[in-house]
Amino acid sequence: xxxxxxxxxxxxxxxxxxxxxxxxxxxxxxxxxxxxxxxxxxxxxxxxxxxxxxxxxxxxxxxxxxxxxxxxxxxxxxxxxxxxxxxxxxxxxxxxxxxxxxxxxxxxxxxxxxxxxxxxxxxxxxxxxxxxxxxxxxxxxxxxxxxxxxxxxxxxxxxxxxxxxxxxxxxxxxxxxxxxxxxxxxxxxxxxxxxxxxxxxxxxxxxxxxx
Ligand code: SF4
Numbered sequence: 001x002x003x004x005x006x007x008x009x010x011x012x013x014x015x016x017x018x019x020x021x022x023x024x025x026x027x028x029x030x031x032x033x034x035x036x037x038x039x040x041x042x043x044x045x046x047x048x049x050x051x052x053x054x055x056x057x058x059x060x061x062x063x064x065x066x067x068x069x070x071x072x073x074x075x076x077x078x079x080x081x082x083x084x085x086x087x088x089x090x091x092x093x094x095x096x097x098x099x100x101x102x103x104x105x106x107x108x109x110x111x112x113x114x115x116x117x118x119x120x121x122x123x124x125x126x127x128x129x130x131x132x133x134x135x136x137x138x139x140x141x142x143x144x145x146x147x148x149x150x151x152x153x154x155x156x157x158x159x160x161x162x163x164x165x166x167x168x169x170x171x172x173x174x175x176x177x178x179x180x181x182x183x184x185x186x187x188x189x190x191x192x193x194x195x196x197x198x199x200x201x202x203x204x205x206x207x208x209x210x211x
Contacts, residue, residue, distance in 0.1 A: 003151040007204050008168040011150060014200045015180040022179035024130055027054060031106040031131040032098070033061050036091055038126050039118040044082045052081055063104045066095035090118030108132045121159065126178070135174035137165050142185030143178060149189060151206035152181075 003011070016022075025046040028034040033053070040049045056077050060066060066074060075088040094116045098104055106127065107113055113124035125138035137143070139158035147153040147161050152168060155161035169177050188195045196202055196210040 001151055001206050002154055002164075003204060003206060005168055008152055009170055011152070011201045011204045012169055012173045012177060012180065014204075015184055016173065016176065018200045019180055019183050022176055022183055024126070024179065026050065027057075029057050029061050031127070032063060032104070033057050034131050035094070035106050035119070035123075035127055036066070038123045039090055039094070040078060040081055040087055042083065042087070042118075042123075048081060052078055063095035063098040066091055067099055087118065093117040094119070106131060108134075110136075121162075125162070129175060129178060133175070135171065136178075137162050137169075137174060138178045139165070140182060141191075142182045142189075145191060146181050146185040146189045149194070149205060149207035149210075150201060
């Protein structure tokens with residue numbers, strides 16, 4: 001079952017009223033380091049990523065810096081992050097492409113972003129939204145779960161959820177929606193024990209197992 005557009009508007013209004021300053025908790029110093037942090041955050045918490053990058057970004061914060069480091073040194077710098085072998089390779093080749101093809105700038109088009117190593121649909125949408133101010137919705141595990149439980153979406157895949165959210169939510173909230181829904185999922189509508197008693201959208205939510 002899906003909730004109707006009126007309820008979706010009410011839901012996003014309630015989240016907007018209850019969550020102050022919704023934005024990414026990743027720390028970065030420019031578009032490039034936002035991109036590297038989002039790549040590093042795959043299957044890893046933002047807190048972990050920030051702990052590692054706070055030292056890296058003091059010295060290394062451009063594609064040229066990462067290319068000069070080379071894969072092995074990048075590996076060494078990020079070795080406390082899950083999947084560091086693959087992530088180090090992705091960061092190196094991604095930096096090389098930015099340096100050689102994009103004059104060290106992070107491109108602002110979806111197709112260009114997803115052609116970079118380690119950058120999928122979700123990462124591209126985060127970058128377009130946070131770095132370029134575009135009205136995109138990145139569907140991560142939290143956004144997916146909350147959208148399905150509440151009845152904002154019945155999609156089977158993140159891309160379907162993304163399309164349904166873009167259709168049902170009012171335009172003025174699209175840019176914020178990713179963070180509002182994500183933060184609600186991270187702190188209230190948790191995967192194992194959703195805090196339904198403290199949930200501001202409890203009356204709208206269609207989740208059968210809500211408490
Ligand atoms: S009522 Fe429960 S399941 Fe529904 S959104 Fe709130 S926390 Fe999640």
